[in-house]
Amino acid sequence: MKEFFKYVFATVFGIVISAVILGILFFVIFVGMISSIGSESETVVKKNSVLFLNLDQAIIERTPEGSFGSLFGGASDKSIGFNDVTRALKKAQTDENIQAVYLNVSAPNAGMATMLEVRNAIIDFKKSKKPVIAYSESYSQGAYYLASAANKVYLNPEGELEFKGFSSNLMFFKGALEKLGIEAQIIRVGNYKSAVEPLINTKMSDYNRQQVTAYVNGLYDTFLTGISQTRKIEKDTLWQIADQYKIQLPKDALAYKMVDGLKYKDEILDELRNVTGTDKKKEINTVSINDYIKNLSTEGESSSKNKVAVIYANGDIVGGEGSDEQIGSERISRAIRKARLDDDVKAIVLRVNSGGGSALASDVIWREMVLSKKVKPVIASFGDVAASGGYYIGCAADSIFVQPNTITGSIGVFGVILNFQELFNNKLGLTFDGVKTGQYADIMSSNRALTPAERAIIQKGVNNVYDTFISKVADGRKKTKTQIDSLGGGRVWIGTDAVKNGLADRLGSFKDAVTSAAKKAKLKDYKVVEYPEKIDPLKEFLGAAKDNVSAYYAKKEFGENYVLYKQMQKAIGNTGIQAKMEYEIRIK
Template sequence: MRFLSSLLASILGTLIAIGLVFLFLFLFLMGLATAVEQPPAIRSGSVLVIRLSGPIPEVVSPDPLSRLLLEEPPYGLHDLTHALKKAAADRRIEAVWLRLQNPQLSWASLEEVRTALVDFRASGKLLIASCEDFGMDEATYFLASAADSVFAGPESFFEFNGFYLTAEFYKRLLDKLEVEAQVVRAGAFKSAGEPFVREHLSEENRLQLQALLDAYNRRFLETVAEARGLSVEDVNRLATEQLLLSAEEAVQAGLLDGLRDAGQIERMLKTHLGYGPDEKLRRVSLRQYARVPDREAGLPTGNEGEIAVVYAVGTIVPGKSQQEPVPVPFLGGRMLGSETLIAALEEARQSERVKAVVLRINSPGGSAAASEAMWQAIRRTAEEKPVIVSMGDVAASGGYWISTAADTIVADPLTITGSIGVIGMLLNAGGLFENKIGITYDLLRTSPYADMFSGLVPPEPYEVERLQQTIMATYRTFLQKVSQARGLPVDSVDAIGGGRVWIGETAHRIGLVDVLGGLDRAIAIAAEKAGLAPGTYRIRVLPRPRMFAERLAEQLEARAVQTWRNLTASPATRMLEAYRPALDRLRLLHGTPLARMWPEVSVR
């Protein structure tokens, strides 16, 4: 008995000791992260150094531990553009050095960042862009061309050869998995189902995607020509005839101002800013500068109210949002859950501090039912407060559906939008279960069509016909919403709908968008409609980004569940678990109306 008591006491003491160690470690990391996140001291004559590398998300967590331990990006897209706005007003910042290291941004985000760079340059301060030894492609150069001077490292690569678009098809993958897909659609251009039943683009899809690609190319040529003092024809000739592939060739063509490494650029900045020969360049990173308060930088601030920026990012699904991307082809990425967005909108609607709402949409759409639930919540909010939509890289299909509930739609000129159409899909995964996993089923029915949505048998012709009728009814609802919101006849909406995607500037011209601009433009419109003067309000980000402790708890719980399954599951069950992510996502597509655009448009 004494032995058991001693053993229990020993175990308890060990657990307490381990808990205390973790507690002290947590407190230490919290203190370290807080110290790192303190606003920096900015001295006169400083240079804001902006290193753009990899993806830049729409929004990031303000939690310092997330940034320290989870390698989360230190700033989001709006943090970047707002930092440039602060730097333009901050007398202590005399120049910006844009160091480009293969940033990965879609074209609407590139346009938004470039607009912020142009606005900074209009303040009269120096803007330098360089890529050093990382090289440049068209997307990188699109940003760099906003600068007073653009430099590349000696012998660096410079890709200037036009654009191409890739579209993925999954029919052969489904064939290997022995999954059959039957797709119905409303709209000749509604191509979201093509990857599952085709191996190449349809003529309608080829037409609309080529128009999209041509629009990007035209915008790029016009922008570069204006920035470098060249004609559009000359810039186009460089891309189509000369095939520039080195920085030295770009200098000779007038696209670059010289070949310089980082040390040479630093000496140039010191000379321009009047530094002494022995003085070090006073740098401040974007990560540091993002923490500088607006008032300290010279921007007016106030506390008369708040504008809620509600982020709607990802594929629209019922339920809660899933922030971590799902690594499944054609179905991966972030999930925008209707419950999560509705809760965020309700918080904004019920808060007395929030005077207006900006709904920032970056979504290709998804479930039509979930889109409608979101639409209803946006409409309830718009009945009490101004609601302005800001379209990011893509706000199409279901992403456009929910936009129609707002008072005003603001889109970037390069936003992908429209895709007013609906698809439906019936899947037969019987072969996958029987031949790949080893699970067979025997079905009993009370009526001939009871197993229509089982996903285990091929659909009958009448079942496909009935699904088509449902899809057309959903499409008519979509048309009515757009018609009422945009003040257009239903026939006119159908003519520009039909599932066709449009670029933002074209959508503005045909009446689908009210204003061209980025998130800052939408916030300014929201403030004006709410009667808030510039500099008198604050921004509230919704849904609230998750903190480190919340994300850690979720990951630990998921890891524990997965470990237990691996220990206790049979080989057949483990094989089924391997297919579960794909099966879960396929279930979202099966037998339900989808307001979803093409899974991904990749322009390079």
């Protein structure tokens, strides 16, 4: 027995010592990870280098400081802000060490307007007379849209180029909800406010089909126009090539002049060696776009005390602090207020990329925009999407800039109250009983249907929010409520149409918006400052650890259908009064 306890004690002691050692080791590694994030040093660019432009990574609004999220499938280090890409390409034009750009892209992770920003930056880079060479084993349609801006576009001899036109498919949940015994009780304003349709329909309404057809055709027109201009192929010809699915083999892409050659990677490297004057036996000097942007932080920055503040509003609009991928009303309104009260900030640019969200949170941000507009110029720059609540927060600006393929409008409001009565009673055998002090004390309860009186109360609230919405848009756009109502009703507009109908002022890039803000403030020398401050990656990871782990396993389980899972999750989660557009516009 004595020997038994001795062995048990030795085992326990060994486990404790091992745990302590592992804990210390983990702590050392963890500290190393923390110190490595945000401690990026300047990148040395060697002579006769090629700038490696990898556009398969996520192209987002702002380059992250660093990330723990990639450990569980979250935002990885392979993501970059579109503005950093455009600034890097501008710098590379005059960088004597950069001799060419090698563009590699197969399936970009970016929205349409973001790709247009990057594509235009590539076109602008070509003014330097330095070549841009694009190569891939396969091109999705979005990838080809970016690659077509290059001087030379090459495809692997056994590769693939997808060119078939755009389509839009929505998933409807009504049948699934009925099988589960869940009723979606909808209160909305606007026939075009289609975010709720997946919960109550089995197919598109005529109104929704009309608007989706209009903006998909608008996106496609911008897509074809861009390719036509750089590839010197008539737009009608491109339309026919896609409509008849003529690009089925690599040789078809060459025959229709969609690419300049069918080559293997080693042949591309030889071409880059010729451009840079590199010996065939030596490696080419390269620098990735992710490393190259590290040199952008202070170089060439104005010493002027005059500032133009850029406020990034990206993601769903929610109350509270939000995150770098979510517009928290407290965080964003505080950032606008900080810029407004700073005497050195002479103008503000609100950069919006959002399909909306909470109507109340949108109004909180709108208020700060109105106050700022009274004391200094305020310009709005709309990205891929600035719709519903995303439009709400920007409508008070002095001027609104959109890209031709920006999705905007969707001026409407809806409310969703889910009724689980049948699921609880008939499928799970659960019943409810209780007391209340007033007839509306349990209004919007999820275990029973709304009464007609309750529905009327909620409808009144939704109508009031919509009236407030169109009133504030009318004030900001200097139009009547009737005019805005005729453009509202939840209808979605493409950027070109928004300029025509007055919901936006100008077609232009993010840079154009910043330049306009400076001009309106009568600034010739200024520096750009960004708000809000990026969230510390460690805090973000720890705060979102549970969500990151869940997302990792969901992606692993659903694969390509993960996007459908997210759509269903969002649709069912849209409870309460929302100013939101539930579309994610992507081309593949």
